[in-house]
Amino acid sequence: MPVTPTRRSVLAAAVATGAGLLTGCSSANSGSSSPKKGGTLSAAFPGAGVKETMDPHAQRQFVDIARHKAVFDKLVELDSTLRPVPRLARSWSSDDEARVWRFELREARFHDGHVLDADDVLYSLSRILDPDAADHLAKNSLSHVDLANCRKVGRRGVEIALTRPNAELPSQLAMTGTPVVRDGWDDPSKPVGTGPFRFASFTAGLGFTGRRFDDHWNGAPHLDEVRILSAESEARAAAVRSGEVHFAHEMTPTFARTVAHDGRVRVVATKRSGVQGFALKTDRAPFDDPDAALAVKLLVDRKRLVDVVCAGRAEIGNDLYGKGYTYYPDGLEQREQDVAGARRLLRRTGLYNKKVTFYTSTAADGFAQAAHLFTEQAGEAGLKVEVVNGPPESYFTDALSKGTVTNHRCGAMTIPTYIGERLLSDAPQNQTAWKHEDFDDDFTAARAEVDDEKRTARYRSVQTTLRDRGGLVLWGHPEWLNAVSRTAHGVKEAPPNTVDWARFDTVWLD
Amino acid sequence: MLHYTLRRCGWTLVQLAVLSLVVFLLTDLLPGDAATVDFNEQAGLDQVAQLREQMGLDRPLVERFADWAHGLLTGDLGTSLVGGGPVRDVLSSSVPVTAALAVVTLVLLVPLAVAVGLLTGLRAGSRTDRTVSAVTLTLTSVPDFVLALLLVGVFALRLGWLPSTWVGADDVWWQRPELFVLPVAVLLARTVCVLSRQIRAGTVTALHAGYTVQARRLGVPPARLVLRHVLPNAAVPGVQELARTGDQLLGGVLVVEAVFAVPGTATALVEAVQNRDVPTVQGLTLTLAAVACLLNLAADLVSHRLAPRTEVLR
Numbered sequence: 037m038p039v040t041p042t043r044r045s046v047l048a049a050a051v052a053t054g055a056g057l058l059t060g061c062s063s064a065n066s067g068s069s070s071p072k073k074g075g076t077l078s079a080a081f082p083g084a085g086v087k088e089t090m091d092p093h094a095q096r097q098f099v100d101i102a103r104h105k106a107v108f109d110k111l112v113e114l115d116s117t118l119r120p121v122p123r124l125a126r127s128w129s130s131d132d133e134a135r136v137w138r139f140e141l142r143e144a145r146f147h148d149g150h151v152l153d154a155d156d157v158l159y160s161l162s163r164i165l166d167p168d169a170a171d172h173l174a175k176n177s178l179s180h181v182d183l184a185n186c187r188k189v190g191r192r193g194v195e196i197a198l199t200r201p202n203a204e205l206p207s208q209l210a211m212t213g214t215p216v217v218r219d220g221w222d223d224p225s226k227p228v229g230t231g232p233f234r235f236a237s238f239t240a241g242l243g244f245t246g247r248r249f250d251d252h253w254n255g256a257p258h259l260d261e262v263r264i265l266s267a268e269s270e271a272r273a274a275a276v277r278s279g280e281v282h283f284a285h286e287m288t289p290t291f292a293r294t295v296a297h298d299g300r301v302r303v304v305a306t307k308r309s310g311v312q313g314f315a316l317k318t319d320r321a322p323f324d325d326p327d328a329a330l331a332v333k334l335l336v337d338r339k340r341l342v343d344v345v346c347a348g349r350a351e352i353g354n355d356l357y358g359k360g361y362t363y364y365p366d367g368l369e370q371r372e373q374d375v376a377g378a379r380r381l382l383r384r385t386g387l388y389n390k391k392v393t394f395y396t397s398t399a400a401d402g403f404a405q406a407a408h409l410f411t412e413q414a415g416e417a418g419l420k421v422e423v424v425n426g427p428p429e430s431y432f433t434d435a436l437s438k439g440t441v442t443n444h445r446c447g448a449m450t451i452p453t454y455i456g457e458r459l460l461s462d463a464p465q466n467q468t469a470w471k472h473e474d475f476d477d478d479f480t481a482a483r484a485e486v487d488d489e490k491r492t493a494r495y496r497s498v499q500t501t502l503r504d505r506g507g508l509v510l511w512g513h514p515e516w517l518n519a520v521s522r523t524a525h526g527v528k529e530a531p532p533n534t535v536d537w538a539r540f541d542t543v544w545l546d
Numbered sequence: 547m548l549h550y551t552l553r554r555c556g557w558t559l560v561q562l563a564v565l566s567l568v569v570f571l572l573t574d575l576l577p578g579d580a581a582t583v584d585f586n587e588q589a590g591l592d593q594v595a596q597l598r599e600q601m602g603l604d605r606p607l608v609e610r611f612a613d614w615a616h617g618l619l620t621g622d623l624g625t626s627l628v629g630g631g632p633v634r635d636v637l638s639s640s641v642p643v644t645a646a647l648a649v650v651t652l653v654l655l656v657p658l659a660v661a662v663g664l665l666t667g668l669r670a671g672s673r674t675d676r677t678v679s680a681v682t683l684t685l686t687s688v689p690d691f692v693l694a695l696l697l698v699g700v701f702a703l704r705l706g707w708l709p710s711t712w713v714g715a716d717d718v719w720w721q722r723p724e725l726f727v728l729p730v731a732v733l734l735a736r737t738v739c740v741l742s743r744q745i746r747a748g749t750v751t752a753l754h755a756g757y758t759v760q761a762r763r764l765g766v767p768p769a770r771l772v773l774r775h776v777l778p779n780a781a782v783p784g785v786q787e788l789a790r791t792g793d794q795l796l797g798g799v800l801v802v803e804a805v806f807a808v809p810g811t812a813t814a815l816v817e818a819v820q821n822r823d824v825p826t827v828q829g830l831t832l833t834l835a836a837v838a839c840l841l842n843l844a845a846d847l848v849s850h851r852l853a854p855r856t857e858v859l860r
């Protein structure tokens with residue numbers, strides 16, 4: 037079946053290809069030198085126009101999160117394996133039930149001179165959980181914080197009480213929408229944080245400028261100034277190649293191929309930075325029968341999907357989220373394409389030669405392409421697929437309720453967060469409509485387990501259940517591609533939303 | 547002429563009122579709404595419902611339109627559903643950018659097109675005419691985005707003479723004339739070609755018209771003949787074409803704004819439609835439509851002035 041490219045993909049490919057033809061070849065420069073002080077770094081991220089905000093609790097887009105990361109800090113961040121690492125919180129511990137947590141704060145200074153204290157943390161939590169703030173994203177994942185019983189312990193100790201046990205609280209405090217703000221602060225037009233850059237200016241849809249904060253608790257940044265700009269993919273590609281920006285976020289495999297021999301730019305590729313897959317609705321026929329879902333898992337040709345949709349820049353998935361992350365259940369046999377086995381299961385479940393609807397859209401690169409490839413592969417096994425295109429602007433919200441099969445993708449987050457937000461009966465983004473009380477109980481028990489080994493074993497069991505009986509067909513773990521100019525150094529490979537991602541305080545220019 | 551102008555202005559107001567209603571209805575018919583789009587891939591249905599209520603999208607369509615129309619009558623274009631700021635702020639940040647591009651383009655367009663049109667028209671059939679006509683025909687056939695990407699590839703990426711995009715220009719774009727070069731070149735390429743071909747055709751016709759032949763017989767000098775008799779008549783179709791060109795330019799020329807990341811009205815309008823931000827879509831559409839109507843009115847009046855025999859005023 038033909039695959040229709042989008043206007044944007046055509047333009048991006050054309051920029052990359054045209055530019056490739058017109059520029060000379062030279063060897064790639066991975067770049068390393070001893071850090072130098074000074075300079076202004078410009079970084080381009082996909083923009084979101086007037087939606088962009090400097091309210092760190094209303095984070096929506098990567099461009100927002102990158103800007104907030106420059107100005108604010110979190111108590112905790114995640115390392116590249118999605119394990120919590122200290123930031124404003126120097127250390128933490130919990131009671132035996134993981135119901136009361138104590139965080140010790142480090143001595144950090146806000147840009148206005150105020151020294152971080154427990155009141156700032158308690159205020160930040162109450163602001164995040166403001167019931168009237170519909171756009172505060174972390175309020176769901178932190179809804180079990182018992183604000184009334186949270187308290188300060190001395191000047192730098194904070195006790196966070198929970199309404200239910202949760203061994204994952206530190207990780208959840210590292211997710212998007214959780215930066216610490218100054219006690220009483222509520223003016224996004226004048227952001228004041230403890231981050232490595234002071235706020236200088238911001239225009240939604242255009243750019244942000246931050247200036248070096250010399251009193252940052254982790255040491256002053258190398259740069260004098262950082263500019264975080266908004267730009268669509270074609271503009272990012274051209275701007276980073278022409279040297280107008282030093283860093284371009286979220287580039288395509290086509291771009292990476294084009295600049296492979298361009299000495300002016302190098303691509304920093306972070307492996308396993310999320311997941312791509314298909315979501316089968318398990319609350320309705322035919323995928324309320326786990327065997328029907330298993331048939332789909334067997335019929336897909338994961339390698340071909342990776343090769344075509346991700347241009348080969350992905351690791352093959354095993355219907356499990358978070359390959360390489362903490363709690364990923366290693367050692368499970370890789371699921372391979374088994375058309376004969378799939379056909380047997382389709383016959384047994386009465387699905388052979390029947391039709392299902394695939395609700396897709398151009399909401400993300402490769403979605404429509406993946407849907408059409410799936411249609412071909414399903415056809416080989418005897419499952420007919422009708423592809424229906426939906427509007428990209430609201431696709432992810434629509435896909436929560438529409439379609440029998442839908443596209444699924446997810447960026448980097450901890451495995452418990454992924455399950456908690458997508459696979460519990462009351463999860464806000466339960467795209468597979470996976471609603472099983474016993475599963476919820478197993479997951480809740482795992483999350484409450486304070487012993488690391490036991491918790492890991494319980495999570496393994498939960499994930500195995502999902503892999504065998506759930507509605508997620510996770511076929512690939514794509515690389516995350518950023519472009520860096522040869523004059524910029526210190527940019528590390530890091531999955532989005534982790535501590536070294538979009539981190540410009542440790543970057544320097546020639 | 548005054549009566550005609552007033553009548554046209556009245557009709558323009560009616561057109562704008564109808565347009566605003568149609569745009570409102572069409573935007574409402576699009577799948578999804580501002581709340582759904584705003585939280586796409588970010589939150590669950592409960593949070594979407596809460597946001598929808600906060601945005602007032604749970605109110606009936608008629609009530610929402612009446613509110614907006616009432617605001618308009620009192621000079622208030624409303625508030626963006628997505629950004630939360632006044633729609634006039636979106637207009638004040640995007641319209642000047644597109645207007646600046648359009649003005650620079652128009653200022654260069656007219657003399658260029660007249661020069662090329664006269665050059666080829668006065669020497670119709672010559673080698674110059676054939677060569678220039680071949681170039682203009684070719685450029686007319688090249689899609690804007692192809693030309694834009696080629697220019698970016700050569701002048702920004704290869705030679706490094708000019709910026710490839712407006713990324714990072716912020717709100718000081720007017721202090722950086724180099725930003726205008728490539729977008730204006732793309733905007734000019736097609737428009738100069740189309741307009742000059744119109745003027746060329748008009749020139750050829752006017753050169754063979756009875757009044758020109760008679761003037762030549764009476765010994766009118768060639769320069770005066772061209773300026774007084776050929777050009778005014780040759781320019782009439784050109785003026786109408788110029789009005790159409792103005793429409794396009796003020797519409798933002800989507801491709802040019804997209805390729806060069808120009809934060810103009812077309813970019814703002816596309817973004818507002820994608821966000822289902824109805825008040826912003828309304829504000830931008832009405833502004834662009836009003837300007838387009840004024841341009842067309844101006845073109846009709848200028849055409850009449852140049853050649854009173856045209857019948858636009860009847």
